[in-house]
Amino acid sequence: AQTVTQSQPEMSVQEAETVTLSCTYDTSESDYYLFWYKQPPSRQMILVIRQEAYKQQNATENRFSVNFQKAAKSFSLKISDSQLGDAAMYFCAYRSARDGGTSYGKLTFGQGTILTVHP
Amino acid sequence: ETGVTQSPTHLIKTRGQQVTLRCSSQSGHNTVSWYQQALGQGPQFIFQYYREEENGRGNFPPRFSGLQFPNYSSELNVNALELDDSALYLCASSLSPGWDSSRNEQFFGPGTRLTVL
Numbered sequence: 001a002q003t004v005t006q007s008q009p010e011m012s013v014q015e016a017e018t019v020t021l022s023c024t025y026d027t028s029e030s031d032y033y034l035f036w037y038k039q040p041p042s043r044q045m046i047l048v049i050r051q052e053a054y055k056q057q058n059a060t061e062n063r064f065s066v067n068f069q070k071a072a073k074s075f076s077l078k079i080s081d082s083q084l085g086d087a088a089m090y091f092c093a094y095r096s097a098r099d100g101g102t103s104y105g106k107l108t109f110g111q112g113t114i115l116t117v118h119p
Numbered sequence: 120e121t122g123v124t125q126s127p128t129h130l131i132k133t134r135g136q137q138v139t140l141r142c143s144s145q146s147g148h149n150t151v152s153w154y155q156q157a158l159g160q161g162p163q164f165i166f167q168y169y170r171e172e173e174n175g176r177g178n179f180p181p182r183f184s185g186l187q188f189p190n191y192s193s194e195l196n197v198n199a200l201e202l203d204d205s206a207l208y209l210c211a212s213s214l215s216p217g218w219d220s221s222r223n224e225q226f227f228g229p230g231t232r233l234t235v236l
Contacts, residue, residue, distance in 0.1 A: 004161075037227075043207060045162075045227035091161050095223075105152055105175050105216045107225060109161030 002027045002094050006110035013082045014118050020067075021077045021113050023092030031097040034068065035107070036077045040088040048090070051075065053097070079115075087117045121146055123212050123228035131234045132200050140195040140231045142210030150174070150216045151193040152225055153185060154209040162209055168193055169216045197233075205235045 003026045013019035025034070036048040051059045051068050058066050063083075067076045079086055092110040124143045132138050144151050150169045154162035164177035168187035182198040191212070197204055211225035 042229065044229045045209065045211075047224060047226075050224070093161075105150065105167040105169075105213075105223070105225075106164040106177060107152070107154075107162070107211075108164070111161050112159075 002029070002032075002096070002108050004092050004094050004108050004110040006090075006092055006113050008113045009111070010114045010116070012116040012118060013079070015082055015084060017082055018078060018080045019082055019115065021079075021090050021092075021115070023075045023077070023110055025073050025075065025092070025094050027073070027094065027096075029096055029098065033095045033097060034066075034075045035093040035095070036064070036066070036075075037091045037093060037109075038086075038088045039091065039112075045091070049077065082117050084117050084119060087115055089114050123210060123226050125208075125210050125228040125231050127231060128229070129232045129234075131236065133236050134200055134202060136200050136235075137196065137198045138200060138233060140197075140208050140210075140233070142193045142195070142212075142228060144191045144193070144210075144212030145226050148212035148214055148226070149191050150213045150223075151187055151191065152211045152213070153193070153195050154211065155179070155204075156207040156209055156230070157203075158206070165195070167216060174216055200235045202235050205233060207232050 032053045034051045049061045063080045089112045094108045152167040153165040156162040166176040167174045171187045184196045186194045207230045209230045211227045
């Protein structure tokens, strides 16, 4: 079974600064997806960024970028020029790319990191 | 385009009761997944429905059951409620359940907060 671990329960950053959230995962599969989701106090989970395991290039979405280290099974999220609206719980998640099986379509989430942004 | 909606927003039940939670998928989405998120934890996969059939299930007992309707909306039913069932229940819809990364992104609803007393 796949597991996702986020070792930072809480992180804080000053507005306009850069912060990196850590995530490690364990899997025996070679083909999978990794995601970072943001969950603000309103509770609605929003996709921030995704990475396909077969792609060597790190994904980037505006101020958000990842450092994907497949051999180390590490997937960190870097937020540049942090804004007050970035404050939320951030979840790292894993999804198998294989079809079929009883866990089809399953996202496996880490425990989350609460990000506080100070003005 | 309407996003994923869930009802009710909050619900309070007592131990042993039954509850039904509802989810309307995003327009054009035929796949619905349900997750349980305990306070301060990450969501846990309950099951997924695709074209009215259960398509995958996590480690939840049979008293957690679901339905998907022809319009792809979905219900989550929980029987014999236990205190540990208190959680935020999230529904997510996608264009398809498959491997195609352009179609399997899950869009989440705001959740239903269930409290079991």
